[in-house]
Amino acid sequence: MRAHRLTTRRVRLGAVDLGRGAPIVVQSMTTTPTQDVRATLRQIRRLRQAGCELVRVAVPDAGAAEALPRLVRASPLPLVADIHFDARLAKTALAAGVAKIRINPGNLGLEPALDIGRAAARAGVAVRIGVNSGSVPERQRRAARSSESLGRLMARMAVRYAGAFERAGVRRLVLSVKSSEVAATLAAYRTLAGSSRLPLHLGLTEAGGDLAGAVKSAAALSPLLLEGIGDTLRISLTGDPVLEVRVAYQLLSALGLRRRGVEIIACPTCGRTRIDLERMLRRVEKAVADITQPLTLAVMGCVVNGPGEARHADAGLAGAPDGSFMLFAQGRPLRRVTAAAAVPALLAQVKKILLERGKAHAAESSA
Amino acid sequence: MRAHRLTTRRVRLGAVDLGRGAPIVVQSMTTTPTQDVRATLRQIRRLRQAGCELVRVAVPDAGAAEALPRLVRASPLPLVADIHFDARLAKTALAAGVAKIRINPGNLGLEPALDIGRAAARAGVAVRIGVNSGSVPERQRRAARSSESLGRLMARMAVRYAGAFERAGVRRLVLSVKSSEVAATLAAYRTLAGSSRLPLHLGLTEAGGDLAGAVKSAAALSPLLLEGIGDTLRISLTGDPVLEVRVAYQLLSALGLRRRGVEIIACPTCGRTRIDLERMLRRVEKAVADITQPLTLAVMGCVVNGPGEARHADAGLAGAPDGSFMLFAQGRPLRRVTAAAAVPALLAQVKKILLERGKAHAAESSA
Numbered sequence: 001m002r003a004h005r006l007t008t009r010r011v012r013l014g015a016v017d018l019g020r021g022a023p024i025v026v027q028s029m030t031t032t033p034t035q036d037v038r039a040t041l042r043q044i045r046r047l048r049q050a051g052c053e054l055v056r057v058a059v060p061d062a063g064a065a066e067a068l069p070r071l072v073r074a075s076p077l078p079l080v081a082d083i084h085f086d087a088r089l090a091k092t093a094l095a096a097g098v099a100k101i102r103i104n105p106g107n108l109g110l111e112p113a114l115d116i117g118r119a120a121a122r123a124g125v126a127v128r129i130g131v132n133s134g135s136v137p138e139r140q141r142r143a144a145r146s147s148e149s150l151g152r153l154m155a156r157m158a159v160r161y162a163g164a165f166e167r168a169g170v171r172r173l174v175l176s177v178k179s180s181e182v183a184a185t186l187a188a189y190r191t192l193a194g195s196s197r198l199p200l201h202l203g204l205t206e207a208g209g210d211l212a213g214a215v216k217s218a219a220a221l222s223p224l225l226l227e228g229i230g231d232t233l234r235i236s237l238t239g240d241p242v243l244e245v246r247v248a249y250q251l252l253s254a255l256g257l258r259r260r261g262v263e264i265i266a267c268p269t270c271g272r273t274r275i276d277l278e279r280m281l282r283r284v285e286k287a288v289a290d291i292t293q294p295l296t297l298a299v300m301g302c303v304v305n306g307p308g309e310a311r312h313a314d315a316g317l318a319g320a321p322d323g324s325f326m327l328f329a330q331g332r333p334l335r336r337v338t339a340a341a342a343v344p345a346l347l348a349q350v351k352k353i354l355l356e357r358g359k360a361h362a363a364e365s366s367a
Numbered sequence: 368m369r370a371h372r373l374t375t376r377r378v379r380l381g382a383v384d385l386g387r388g389a390p391i392v393v394q395s396m397t398t399t400p401t402q403d404v405r406a407t408l409r410q411i412r413r414l415r416q417a418g419c420e421l422v423r424v425a426v427p428d429a430g431a432a433e434a435l436p437r438l439v440r441a442s443p444l445p446l447v448a449d450i451h452f453d454a455r456l457a458k459t460a461l462a463a464g465v466a467k468i469r470i471n472p473g474n475l476g477l478e479p480a481l482d483i484g485r486a487a488a489r490a491g492v493a494v495r496i497g498v499n500s501g502s503v504p505e506r507q508r509r510a511a512r513s514s515e516s517l518g519r520l521m522a523r524m525a526v527r528y529a530g531a532f533e534r535a536g537v538r539r540l541v542l543s544v545k546s547s548e549v550a551a552t553l554a555a556y557r558t559l560a561g562s563s564r565l566p567l568h569l570g571l572t573e574a575g576g577d578l579a580g581a582v583k584s585a586a587a588l589s590p591l592l593l594e595g596i597g598d599t600l601r602i603s604l605t606g607d608p609v610l611e612v613r614v615a616y617q618l619l620s621a622l623g624l625r626r627r628g629v630e631i632i633a634c635p636t637c638g639r640t641r642i643d644l645e646r647m648l649r650r651v652e653k654a655v656a657d658i659t660q661p662l663t664l665a666v667m668g669c670v671v672n673g674p675g676e677a678r679h680a681d682a683g684l685a686g687a688p689d690g691s692f693m694l695f696a697q698g699r700p701l702r703r704v705t706a707a708a709a710v711p712a713l714l715a716q717v718k719k720i721l722l723e724r725g726k727a728h729a730a731e732s733s734a
Contacts, residue, residue: 208648214578218589220589254587
């Protein structure tokens with residue numbers, strides 16, 4: 001896979017680095033009422049557990065803004081304050097010590113937005129300028145003849161805003177140009193990447209429910225990520241934000257850009273399959289869900305593609321016509337196991353691999 | 368979106384056309400034992416209901432092959448027989464009247480595969496030559512230094528096989544080069560599209576469970592489809608194949624290539640959301656699941672992005688701060704509704720749109 005990434009300006013957000021050579025940062029957004037500090041922190045901890053590195057909270061009113069100092073103090077992740085319409089809330093958020101402010105000059109007005117930018121710069125806090133297709137003025141949106149021209153229009157708006165912020169001395173900037181359409185998203189980010197060296201936050205807004213939203217997000221972000229575009233991403237899904245983080249890693253892992261946790265190669269099953277592979281897959285998925293180290297496992301129902309594919313995995317199972325399984329590990333067939341013993345044998349092998357890695361790591365550290 | 372598709376040879380499969388200007392064909396594969404005719408037909412009917420246009424059945428043994436005449440007779444979709452290892456099964460499948468045979472010369476041997484090809488050509492039946500990374504000879508696979516070179520190797524194998532088939536007089540060919548890796552898949556299909564004008568069957572094998580598999584498939588196929596590559600596709604997921612068809616349409620719809628059924632734009636919800644949008648979305652999703660006409664709906668929780676995005680939908684709801692909703696239709700705000708009345712109001716609007724379309728269609732037809 002093309003390892004090449006476009007070179008962007010490095011921006012620091014708390015303990016997290018964004019841009020120029022830093023890993024692509026996975027972020028999400030809480031869905032709890034921000035003023036409910038306990039519920040919000042609980043969700044942030046769950047997000048972190050799933051691999052989230054940066055978390056955004058909505059700050060729609062004074063109640064939410066007043067909760068920020070407590071959230072910043074207790075959050076295990078750097079916080080991004082999402083500010084709309086009301087510039088005063090941004091001041092409260094800056095005073096609370098958030099790592100980044102997300103604003104859209106399209107709904108705040110450019111001058112109030114620049115004021116926030118200057119205050120953020122003084123506080124050493126980054127600013128994301130987030131242009132949304134929904135905030136493109138109605139007349140301009142109607143004039144755009146295609147999704148692509150709407151996307152390019154959004155990119156030009158973002159570049160123009162960024163120029164105004166830079167002239168005002170605000171340099172810790174991140175840009176995003178989100179739309180709910182794949183075509184507009186592709187055109188927007190490609191145009192933006194071609195005309196700015198600021199780090200880019202990728203995302204498709206209003207993607208929808210879990211499966212449809214994940215497919216639409218992957219369809220839009222995969223081409224961009226493969227072109228080297230994107231320094232951080234958020235997958236927007238309706239529902240539990242932990243799923244957003246899982247999908248983000250599934251996408252980055254599929255593209256060879258970041259690995260976290262276990263990737264399972266599993267055959268789709270067909271009329272050849274003589275075992276309940278789906279149940280077996282769910283059992284393995286469940287057992288390895290909390291492993292954060294990169295690992296590839298294979299669960300293959302039959303001999304047609306099974307052995308050939310499974311040999312590439314760190315460990316794997318491939319079904320034999322007699323109902324037994326071959327356990328593979330790191331390229332070598334290990335032994336034949338019964339169907340009942342197959343999943344426990346695979347999990348024991350996983351444990352062994354992780355243990356050996358741990359020992360190798362310990363040996364390296366003490367050397 | 369780029370409407371351009373690469374020009375490929377047109378191949379007819381029963382009532383379905385593949386390649387050169389035909390819509391991208393959505394296919395799947397049954398997971399029932401093929402000899403269980405009743406269960407297989409039930410699954411085929413469910414697949415057709417979901418929009419599947421071509422269905423593959425595994426033919427691993429004589430029992431499965433003997434069920435084919437009954438399946439062909441009763442199936443509402445053209446059938447593809449999946450043949451591995453045993454060439455005699457292909458003859459039975461051809462006699463049964465399947466629309467396509469899928470073979471892999473890598474596991475059948477080239478000469479037996481060519482024999483099947485000649486018999487298929489005589490019967491007027493198409494052949495898919497399906498190269499899988501699992502069937503690349505071990506020595507060559509080890510020699511490939513990267514996923515990309517493995518992909519290019521698979522493409523060269525497919526082109527070499529296709530040449531042998533064409534010289535043997537077999538011209539109704541479809542090619543596929545599947546792997547479980549995104550990088551290998553991209554390299555394989557790009558190389559193939561550059562050196563063959565045969566229609567291509569896209570897919571990623573062993574993609575995994577539903578969500579992870581859907582993300583990985585979309586990540587691999589989106590760039591190819593956007594480049595004009597692909598005449599038919601199958602999304603391989605472990606589990607119910609109906610999901611494969613849904614994901615295929617979600618992907619094609621996101622890319623503007625084919626529409627079927629309702630696309631729902633829904634906001635991801637955040638701390639600003641004052642209503643249970645997820646539940647609302649699920650209610651709408653469920654109510655419109657059986658609509659096959661293309662329609663875009665919006666379910667937006669709040670005023671920040673809501674109204675701007677929802678106006679682009681055929682019909683939509685956008686939440687207001689007081690807990691009520693604005694119902695939109697085809698670009699115009701219609702009326703304010705209470706939260707309880709919102710979903711029924713949206714569904715009534717959907718019914719109205721479909722009814723009006725039906726009338727317009729009837730008027731056109733009788734004109």
